[in-house]
Amino acid sequence: MEQLDQCPLLVTLKATSNALIQIPNLFNAILLNELDLSVNSLTAFDDMSIGSWLPFLTHLKLASNGLQELSTIKLPMLNELDLGFNQISGNDK
Numbered sequence: 001m002e003q004l005d006q007c008p009l010l011v012t013l014k015a016t017s018n019a020l021i022q023i024p025n026l027f028n029a030i031l032l033n034e035l036d037l038s039v040n041s042l043t044a045f046d047d048m049s050i051g052s053w054l055p056f057l058t059h060l061k062l063a064s065n066g067l068q069e070l071s072t073i074k075l076p077m078l079n080e081l082d083l084g085f086n087q088i089s090g091n092d093k
Contacts, residue, residue: 004029016040023050030054036061038082046071062086 001015001024012034015024020040026032033056042065050060050073059080067086 001025026050027053030056032057033077034059037065038063040065042066043068044071046073050075 001020004010004013004024004026005028008028009031010026010029011031013024013026013029013032014034014036016036017039020037020042023037023042023045026035030053032054035050035054035057036059038061042062044067045062050057054075056077057075058077060075060078061080061082063082063084063086065086067083067088070083070088
């Protein structure tokens, strides 16, 4: 997935069931509108991994990973967020 930074016209990325442990570098994929990373081994995501530099992202699927917490992310066009079957717990602070 190292070559994704050379795909600036990428609109959809479906990388399910790939045992990914981190979100791929998508900094050049500013046109991306659908990102499906379901059924991987991700434990976290934040503004640096999926940030406001994806202004057209409308669908983000992170179901069935190992996510344990949510960070604030700015995705102004987001319509669908799937976080099902993770290990997210409430903030105890």
